[in-house]
Amino acid sequence: IEMSDLHDNLLALKSAYTLASPNEPVFMVGDVTNPGDAIETKLLTDIPGMGHPLVFVSGNHDSPLVEKTLAAHGAKVLTSQGLLDKNGTPISSQQEIVIKGVVVAGYEDPLLSFQPNVSLDDPKRAFSFSALPGGGTTELSQTEQQLLTWFNNLPKRPDIVMVHQNALAQFLAQNVAQQDPQGNPLTILTGHDHFQHIDFYNPVTVVDSGSVGAGGLSGVGSTPVGLVSLQWAGQVLQLADIIAVNPISGAATASRVIVPAPDCSAAMVHCHPPTK
Numbered sequence: 383i384e385m386s387d388l389h390d391n392l393l394a395l396k397s398a399y400t401l402a403s404p405n406e407p408v409f410m411v412g413d414v415t416n417p418g419d420a421i422e423t424k425l426l427t428d429i430p431g432m433g434h435p436l437v438f439v440s441g442n443h444d445s446p447l448v449e450k451t452l453a454a455h456g457a458k459v460l461t462s463q464g465l466l467d468k469n470g471t472p473i474s475s476q477q478e479i480v481i482k483g484v485v486v487a488g489y490e491d492p493l494l495s496f497q498p499n500v501s502l503d504d505p506k507r508a509f510s511f512s513a514l515p516g517g518g519t520t521e522l523s524q525t526e527q528q529l530l531t532w533f534n535n536l537p538k539r540p541d542i543v544m545v546h547q548n549a550l551a552q553f554l555a556q557n558v559a560q561q562d563p564q565g566n567p568l569t570i571l572t573g574h575d576h577f578q579h580i581d582f583y584n585p586v587t588v589v590d591s592g593s594v595g596a597g598g599l600s601g602v603g604s605t606p607v608g609l610v611s612l613q614w615a616g617q618v619l620q621l622a623d624i625i626a627v628n629p630i631s632g633a634a635t636a637s638r639v640i641v642p643a644p645d646c647s648a649a650m651v652h653c654h655p656p657t658k
Contacts, residue, residue, distance in 0.1 A: 383433065384591040384610045386411035386546065386573025389443065390422055391595035394629045397607045398594050399432060401625065407481050408433025409612075410457075411573045411591070412441020412491060412546030415448055417502040423451040430457040437481065439488035441546035441574065442509050445502055446470070446494070460488025460544060462532050478540055484617050487536055488544035492525045526553045533558065539566060541617040547574045551588050552581065559583035569612075569619045578608050578624050580639050587619055587641050592626070606635075 383402050388395060388410075402408050414429065415422040426448065430436045436457045440449050450470030453459040458479055463472035465479055478487045496514060500507045511518030511525075529550055533543065545551050551572035558568060568586045578592035592608025606626035613621035619641045627634040 383407075384409045384411065384571050384589055384612060385594035386441065386571075386591055387413040387576055387593035388415075388595035389413055389593070390416050390425065392425060394595045394607045395429075397627045397629045397632070398609060401609060401611075401627070402432050403434075404431065405434050408436045409486075409542070409544060409571050410436055410438045411544050411571050412439055413443040413573065413595075414438075414441075414452075415445070416443050417507070418443060418445030418448040419502045420447065423447050426451050427455050430455045435481070437479075437486060437488070437544070439544040439546060440490045440494075442491045442493045444491065447502075449490070460486070461490045462488075462528075477536055478538060482614075484542055484614060485538055485540045486542040486544065487533075487540040489529055489532060489550075491546045492521075492528075496521050526550065529554055530557050534561075540568070541566075542569050542571060544571045546572065548572045548588075548590055549574075551590075555581065555583045555586040555588050559586045567618045576605075576608075578610070578626065580610075580622055580624070580641070582641075589619075589622055591624075 383406065385398060385408060414426060430452060438452050438457045438459045449459050449466060453466040453470050454468050459466040461472055464474045465476040467473055478485050493508060497508055508514045511522040514521055533554060545554065551570045555570055563584060565585055570586060570588045572588060572590050575590065576593040577590065579590050581588040589610055591610040594607055594609050607629050609625050611623040611625060612619060622639045622641060624637045624639065625634060
């Protein structure tokens, strides 16, 4: 199961718990909190029990405190420097981890590194590159190149990469596909835009599960809980079920995407749930 963008919505999380299996991995691709402060992190201690294991990368609304708290309670927290130990320290020798035979790597959200002296609740804290001084153009370009360099320098080409911001995921997918169009299949799990979609850049698939938090508390009842159920054959993603659940009524819809789709010879193909 892939999830992202909880944004502290514990009501919506109850719906997600009913769909997740404690015996299967859950990939949480960032933004479990809003500012990621100490009050919020106290609500996170049960989340690692949602999957076996829960694999996490931070989003732009999270914080190092969120990462450390989840790692301390059993989550597999991935960063560009390595898997975090129980104390929140990166293990440089574990740039990648293996989950049920699938090699997984993750890249933490870069925004906090560009504003290290800004407190979590500071109204000037930037949650997007465009909100950084000067519009963040330089920082975004720098991050894109760092992300690609990090990927190319991994000890082994992973089967899954987790990166929160969809724009960064798309950049990585395009460049990996251009570099090695005949390479092994790669799945990039992402979020941030609260929109469920699957994009193909042969041989790379980008999966965005939308918002498992229904866009935050303000969206309950009007915005569905979004997640994606992933089905693998060895190290290759074969099926993705895009699921949307109303957290109030429990009504759900699902749309199955076959990976790779028959028309994936195109430069890029978008798949998303049909609109009604």
